[in-house]
Amino acid sequence: MFKTKRFWVSNFGFRASNLQGFKIMGLWYSVSAILLLTFLVVIGIEGMGLVSFFTIFIPYAALFLFVVGFLYRVLKWATSPVPFHIPTVSGQQRSLSWIKADNIDSPYTTGGVVKRLALDILLFRPLLKNEKVEMQAPQRLLFKPSVLLWFGAMAFHWSFLVILLRHLRFFLEPVPSTIVILQRVDSIFQGLIPVIYITDIIILVALGYLFVRRIIYPQVRYISLSSDYFVLLLILGIVLSGVLMRLIYKVDLVQVKEWAMAMLRLRPVAPKEVNLLFYIHLFFISLLVAYFPLSKLMHMPGIFLSPTRNLTNTSRNQRHINPWDYPVKTHTYEEYEEEFRDSMKEVGLPIEKG
Amino acid sequence: MADEPSKEKSLEIDYTIPKKSWMEPSTEFRKGTYCYPAASRHEKYLELPHPREWQPTDEDWKLPEDWREVILRGMEDRLNRYRSYRLFLDICVRCGACADKCHFFIGSGDPKNMPVLRAELLRSIYRKYFTLSGKVFGKLAGARELTEEVVKEWFSYFYQCTECRRCSVFCPYGIDTCEITMMARELLNLVGLNINWILEPAANCYRTGNHLGIPPHAFKSTVDFAVDELQEITGVKVEVPINRKGAEILFISPSADYFASPHWYTFLGYLLLFHEIGLDYTWSTYASEGGNFGLFHSAELAKRLNAKIYSEAKRLGVKWILGGECGHMWRVIHQYMDTFNGPADFLEEPVSPITGTRFDHARSTKMVHICEFTADLMMNNKLRLDPSRNRKWKVTYHDSCNTARGMGLFEEPRYILRNVCQEFYEMPENTIKEKTFCCGSGSGLGADENMETRLRGGFPRANAVRYVHEKFGVNLLTCICAIDRATLPPLLEYWVPGVEVAGVHELVGNALVLRGEKERTTNLRGEPLDSTISPSPSSGERAG
Numbered sequence: 017m018f019k020t021k022r023f024w025v026s027n028f029g030f031r032a033s034n035l036q037g038f039k040i041m042g043l044w045y046s047v048s049a050i051l052l053l054t055f056l057v058v059i060g061i062e063g064m065g066l067v068s069f070f071t072i073f074i075p076y077a078a079l080f081l082f083v084v085g086f087l088y089r090v091l092k093w094a095t096s097p098v099p100f101h102i103p104t105v106s107g108q109q110r111s112l113s114w115i116k117a118d119n120i121d122s123p124y125t126t127g128g129v130v131k132r133l134a135l136d137i138l139l140f141r142p143l144l145k146n147e148k149v150e151m152q153a154p155q156r157l158l159f160k161p162s163v164l165l166w167f168g169a170m171a172f173h174w175s176f177l178v179i180l181l182r183h184l185r186f187f188l189e190p191v192p193s194t195i196v197i198l199q200r201v202d203s204i205f206q207g208l209i210p211v212i213y214i215t216d217i218i219i220l221v222a223l224g225y226l227f228v229r230r231i232i233y234p235q236v237r238y239i240s241l242s243s244d245y246f247v248l249l250l251i252l253g254i255v256l257s258g259v260l261m262r263l264i265y266k267v268d269l270v271q272v273k274e275w276a277m278a279m280l281r282l283r284p285v286a287p288k289e290v291n292l293l294f295y296i297h298l299f300f301i302s303l304l305v306a307y308f309p310l311s312k313l314m315h316m317p318g319i320f321l322s323p324t325r326n327l328t329n330t331s332r333n334q335r336h337i338n339p340w341d342y343p344v345k346t347h348t349y350e351e352y353e354e355e356f357r358d359s360m361k362e363v364g365l366p367i368e369k370g
Numbered sequence: 371m372a373d374e375p376s377k378e379k380s381l382e383i384d385y386t387i388p389k390k391s392w393m394e395p396s397t398e399f400r401k402g403t404y405c406y407p408a409a410s411r412h413e414k415y416l417e418l419p420h421p422r423e424w425q426p427t428d429e430d431w432k433l434p435e436d437w438r439e440v441i442l443r444g445m446e447d448r449l450n451r452y453r454s455y456r457l458f459l460d461i462c463v464r465c466g467a468c469a470d471k472c473h474f475f476i477g478s479g480d481p482k483n484m485p486v487l488r489a490e491l492l493r494s495i496y497r498k499y500f501t502l503s504g505k506v507f508g509k510l511a512g513a514r515e516l517t518e519e520v521v522k523e524w525f526s527y528f529y530q531c532t533e534c535r536r537c538s539v540f541c542p543y544g545i546d547t548c549e550i551t552m553m554a555r556e557l558l559n560l561v562g563l564n565i566n567w568i569l570e571p572a573a574n575c576y577r578t579g580n581h582l583g584i585p586p587h588a589f590k591s592t593v594d595f596a597v598d599e600l601q602e603i604t605g606v607k608v609e610v611p612i613n614r615k616g617a618e619i620l621f622i623s624p625s626a627d628y629f630a631s632p633h634w635y636t637f638l639g640y641l642l643l644f645h646e647i648g649l650d651y652t653w654s655t656y657a658s659e660g661g662n663f664g665l666f667h668s669a670e671l672a673k674r675l676n677a678k679i680y681s682e683a684k685r686l687g688v689k690w691i692l693g694g695e696c697g698h699m700w701r702v703i704h705q706y707m708d709t710f711n712g713p714a715d716f717l718e719e720p721v722s723p724i725t726g727t728r729f730d731h732a733r734s735t736k737m738v739h740i741c742e743f744t745a746d747l748m749m750n751n752k753l754r755l756d757p758s759r760n761r762k763w764k765v766t767y768h769d770s771c772n773t774a775r776g777m778g779l780f781e782e783p784r785y786i787l788r789n790v791c792q793e794f795y796e797m798p799e800n801t802i803k804e805k806t807f808c809c810g811s812g813s814g815l816g817a818d819e820n821m822e823t824r825l826r827g828g829f830p831r832a833n834a835v836r837y838v839h840e841k842f843g844v845n846l847l848t849c850i851c852a853i854d855r856a857t858l859p860p861l862l863e864y865w866v867p868g869v870e871v872a873g874v875h876e877l878v879g880n881a882l883v884l885r886g887e888k889e890r891t892t893n894l895r896g897e898p899l900d901s902t903i904s905p906s907p908s909s910g911e912r913a914g
Contacts, residue, residue, distance in 0.1 A: 041391075045510055091461070096453035099669070101705050103544060104538040106804035109778030111731045111742050114749060115785070122778040142467070142542045147800055149470040149830075151383065155865075157833045159800040165467060224754065234387045234464040239490065240479050242510040243503070244464055310503040315543055318461035323454050326542035329778055331731040335708045340451055344670055346416070346677040347576045349685055352653075352656050353576075359421065359587040365655065366613050 040231065042242035050249045057299040061292060070295050071275060072284040079298050085309025090317050096337035101336035104324040114325060122329045129328055137319055142167055165229070172222035176251075178202060179258075182213070186276040216259050250304050257297040267291045276343035381826060385479040392487055393509065394517035395424065395525065399426040402822035405529055408569035413562065415573045416671065420562025426525060429852035431518070437561045438516055442499055444560045448462075449500065458863055459496045460541055462489060468537035468547075468693070473807050474530050477826030482527050485537035491527055492554050495520065525563050528554040530816055530823055533666070533698075533913075534771035534808035551813075556668045560841070564667065568814035571656035571663040575675050579658040580625035585657035586613075592628050593653070600638055605888030608645035610653065613686070618723060619651035623694025624852035626660040632872055633855045634893040636695055636800045639879025645745065646884050647724050647752065651692065657682035659780040660699035661852060665706070666814035673710040676702055679737075680711045691737040692719040695873045697770035697851030698812065700739060704777045706759040708735045713800060725750040741782040741850060744878060747791050754806075754883035759890060759899055760791040764847040765877070766838050768831065768858070770851030779805075783874050795842045801834035811857035824857065825864055832865030839869050847871050 021085035060066040107118025120135065135141040144164035150158045182199050185191040196268050203211040227248045230240045262266045275287040287294070309313070320326065327332075353360070353368055360367050404426050420434050441711045449456045468485040470476060475483040482488060490512065497504025497513035499631065504513030504720035504753060514520070558564065571581035578585055584592070593610045601607045612615060621644070627637040644651055657678040664671030683691055693703055708714070717736040720729040729738045747753050767787055773779040780803050786793050788868040801807050810827025838844040847869055858871045880893045892898055 026853050029417050030685075045558065078848060091451055093460075096449075096456050097451060098453045099451060100709055102454065102546065102549070104544055105537055105775055105778040106539050107778055108780045109731070111729070111779075111782065112727070112746055112749070115745075115781045117401075118778070138542075140542055142540050142544070143465075145540060147469050149476055151385075155383075155829070155833070157830060159798065165465060169465070174786075185811070200512045220544055233466070235385075235469050235484060236464075238392060239464045239466060239469075239486050241464065241512040243507070243512065281378075312461060312463045315461040315463050317551065318435065319543045321457055322544040324546045324549075325459075330731075331705050332703075332735040332737070333731050335734045338709050341709070344674045344677070346674050346681070347797065349678075349681065352577075352579065356586050356655075359585060360655070363587045363590040365586055365590060367617065369620050370903055 038235060040245075042240060043231070043245045045242045046245035046249055050253060053299070054253070054296060055185045057295050058292065060266050061295045067288075067295075068284075068286045069301055072279070075279065076284075079304040081306040082308055084364045085306075086314075086317070089309050089314055091322075093318065093321050098323045099338040099340060100329075101327055102323055103327040103329050105329050107288075109329055124328055124330050125224065126328070129326055131319065131324055136325060140166055140173075143169055164225075166223040168222050168229070168362060172226060175219040175222065175278075175289050178215045178254075179213075179219065180214075182291075187280055189277060210263055212263070216262075218257070219255055220252075220259070223248060223255065228250070231336045239257045247307075247311065247313065249302040250300055250307075254297060254300045254304065257293045257300065261291060263298065265291045265293050265336060267294050381477075381822065381829075383477060383479045383826070383829075386873050387481055392482060392490065393512075393514050395517070395523040397519055397522040399526065402528075403820055404526060404823070405567055405817050405820050408566045411692060412566070412569040412573040413564060414574060416569065417563070418562070418569075422562055426522070431563070433518065433521070435523070440560050441557050442515065444557045445645075446500070446766065448494075448553055448556065450551070452553070453489050455545065455553050458545045458549055460488065460545075461491050462486060462545055463492070464490075465542065467540050467542065468545075469536045470538045472547075473532075473534070473536070473810055473830045474823070474827045477548065477810070477829035478530075478823075481756050483530060485531075485541075485545075488527050488531055488547055489522070489545070489550045491520070491523060492550055502886040521558070521561070522565070523530035524554050525558055525617075526547060528558065528828075529565055529815065532558055532771070532808045532812035532827065534806065534811065534812060535775040536771065538804065539775065552669070555666070559668055565817075567817040568666045570627040572667060572671055572675060573659075574664065575661075579656045579678065581659055581661060581663060582625050582629050584625065584629060586656065586691075589653075589655050589658055591605070591629070594892055596628070596634075596638060596641060600641060603638075603892060603894060604642065604884055604888055604890060606642075606645065607883050609799065610641055610650065612653045613650035615686050616691050617686065618650040619652075620657070620679075620686060620688040620691045621651050621653055621672075621694065621740050622657055622660045622679060622691060624696035624699055625659045626661075626856055627694060627873075630852075630856055632859070632870070632876070632895075633852055633880070634700065635876040636855070637895045639873065639875035639877070639882075640694060640740070642879045642882055642884065643753075643875065646882055647747065650723065652686060654686065654687070656680045656685075660693055660696045660703075662699060662702045663814055665698055665702055668716040669706075670704060672706065676774030677705065677711045679703075680714055682737035683714070683736075690732075691717070691731075692740060692743055693737055694740050695852065695875060697772040697853055699772075699852075700779070701772035701776035703735065703737050703743055707737070723744055724752050738777060739782070740802050741779060741786060741874060744875070745782040745785045748786060753790055755881045756883050757790050757792050757881050758884050759880045760877050762893075762897075762900060763791055763843060763872075763877070764844045765791045765795070765846045765848055766791045766835065766844045767802075767874075768809075768835075768847050768849040768851075768854060769802055770854050771806060771808050771812060772848055773850055774806045775804055785850060786874055786878060789878045793842075795838050795844055797834040797838050801830065804893075807831040807834065809851075809854045809857050809861065811861075812851075812853050815829075816853055818858045821860075825861060828858070828861040829865060830860055831858075835862060835869055836866040838868050845869055846879065848874050850874050 105122045107121025109122050110117035110124040120132050123129045146162045148160045148162035184195050202213045273286045278285045411422035424432050472485050494514040505512040528551050534550045538546040574583035575581050627633045662675050664675040682700040688836050714736045719733050720738045732738050807830040811824045862869045
């Protein structure tokens with residue numbers, strides 16, 4: 017293997033020189049946008065007293081946009097035809113009986129496809145395969161496993177999910193025991209009061225990593241858009257406001273739960289005298305939810321529909337139909353023979369006519 | 371070529387990121403890096419839109435007046451017809467995992483060769499005209515105007531992608547740049563922007579049945595020549611049926627196999643094998659091409675060229691079809707043919723007439739890969755083999771992109787190789803099977819005028835070859851792709867001299883002990899069985 021070699025330049029690594037004089041316009045736009053939005057909610061609540069607007073109208077509107085937008089996008093994909101059978105095969109095909117076929121990376125049954133998708137969706141398996149290519153003089157490549165991105169992505173998504181589930185306690189009465197258990201497990205390693213959740217720490221570190229890598233790796237910085245920074249900052253804002261509410265600026269949880277239950281019953285009542293952080297938290301969540309269907313966050317439902325991953329590698333024993341197939345103009349054998357008949361005859365090739 | 375990169379003036383690979391944003395189109399066309407545009411006569415012959423003569427280096431590309439509307443309409447149409455396009459344009463998160471998976475990025479350092487950015491070149495236009503966020507937030511959401519400069523940039527970068535799909539393996543969502551490139555090339559075609567290396571073979575194939583434009587009588591004399599050559603080497607006179615009605619099997623291979631080098635020796639290998647097992651088969655001159663350069667142009671052209679295979683199988687009344695060693699040919703056959711031109715209900719489920727093995731994985735398409743066929747013969751001990759006749763070769767195997775990531779044909783060729791040669795070494799695992807690196811010249815980029823781009827794109831593959839060359843003394847790279855056989859020799863000549871290229875069935879032909887043969891003193895190349903490497907033969911490079 018290449019693995020013992022050393023390198024002189026790392027094309028994907030951190031190089032201080034790359035930071036000199038770098039401008040990331042997209043980043044500054046996003047930072048400004050986040051600040052502006054924070055300012056907006058502070059003014060709205062503190063200055064103008066628009067409590068109902070921010071706690072009732074905006075969340076409902078956001079949820080509405082989310083549901084409609086999400087369904088629209090998913091239905092749009094789902095109703096687009098898949099004209100050709102194009103799985104990205106990554107394992108041995110099923111062919112001869114004595115060759116062991118790979119039913120996950122070259123699935124030949126629906127079960128295989130389900131396993132492949134499950135591994136991709138739950139464990140981010142493609143990222144686990146990630147490897148960094150580096151160049152060693154003179155002109156030699158080295159491949160190194162690179163699982164940091166996988167680790168960061170796993171940490172971020174899974175802790176996000178746990179945090180989301182934990183929040184169900186605000187919307188369910190009585191709180192299901194699974195949620196209670198989850199909450200206990202999440203805070204198991206400490207006797208601190210107030211409790212610090214493990215997932216809160218993990219998600220902050222993971223977000224930090226995902227954010228920093230967009231800045232320090234030159235190639236990733238080059239491809240990053242304002243919207244890429246914006247989403248990370250928005251989620252960071254949500255997490256930070258949430259953590260601060262829990263640790264330092266306590267929020268009246270009874271008030272919050274009453275507000276949440278009232279929202280669910282569609283008889284909304286604005287919460288009274290909760291900390292400003294709560295309004296920021298809620299506003300950012302509303303923004304995220306409303307922005308979700310417009311953004312790359314749609315990768316979440318999208319991966320289920322990816323035709324390179326959700327098809328079996330069986331295109332030779334099962335015909336795939338193209339719904340919009342149409343007849344095309346071809347050059348027929350008759351036309352061909354017409355042009356070449358004499359020379360075919362001359363060399364004794366069989367012909368149809370004459 | 372005058373300014374072809376040489377050993378003395380080696381290519382530099384610079385990974386420094388340019389100062390200007392990627393949203394500003396890069397439209398530099400430097401000699402040695404781009405392919406010549408298609409001659410308008412080929413476009414006319416194939417009845418493609420807006421044929422004209424132009425050059426990428428011209429200021430004015432003579433685009434049709436309504437070019438913007440044509441492209442946007444074309445995009446909309448394809449967004450509605452392909453879930454892959456819409457989805458892949460929508461869900462990328464720009465994580466960058468694909469970046470250093472692309473051979474063109476590794477070999478050039480140009481960030482626009484990162485698959486993510488290659489797709490963004492198209493995605494930015496999609497956002498501007500087809501998404502709400504792009505319309506509202508513009509540049510902030512990564513949207514940009516469709517300008518002539520953007521079209522020029524597309525022509526540059528979508529003809530620097532070989533549709534190899536390696537990035538798709540590493541993408542967390544399976545986003546396949548091949549799909550993106552296919553779409554972009556279709557859009558470019560709509561305004562009459564094509565490359566000659568794709569359209570000339572395609573036009574030839576349409577007319578004569580093969581990319582090289584070989585008419586039937588020339589095909590016949592080539593075969594006669596091969597028969598004589600084989601008689602000289604083996605003492606056995608083989609039968610080669612052509613256009614024979616009523617044969618059991620129609621055999622189709624890439625045309626380069628019977629006209630280019632080192633493909634020729636693979637061709638000889640096929641002929642020996644079929645003779646020895648007494649296969650009831652036929653070649654066809656009308657369908658004398660397995661390869662399909664239409665695939666590199668548009669789904670429609672791919673279908674038009676592919677139609678010949680089934681139609682010829684029907685005319686000749688064969689039972690099933692056997693296919694030779696070719697990469698993208700097998701992408702088409704495995705993933706497209708049945709959809710394009712099926713159902714092949716006039717054929718029978720393929721069964722090996724020698725071993726009785728039923729190839730039920732090809733039940734619908736009715737087409738079997740020759741490596742599947744030969745591996746089955748070997749497993750059933752139907753062949754007498756003398757691997758020592760390949761003793762001069764220390765062999766490695768290059769998975770071609772399409773048979774790997776389009777099919778999963780990994781073990782069959784390896785099983786064959788282990789049976790026919792004495793020393794076989796794998797390249798590092800990061801560079802084989804589903805992680806295989808492209809030759810850098812696939813998908814119609816194997817021209818001469820873009821040699822620098824090809825050498826850069828081929829660098830990762832060559833680098834892995836160099837590793838086994840230095841470590842184990844590997845001197846032969848085998849592959850089952852005609853484009854590989856055409857384009858890897860000059861590539862290896864540059865990056866790792868001393869390694870030759872051969873098809874798998876060339877080695878089969880060497881090792882195969884024929885009934886009634888004379889003692890072999892040379893291999894199919896006419897070289898003594900023990901000799902050290904001779905200089906590689908120089909001849910046409912066009913692949914099938």
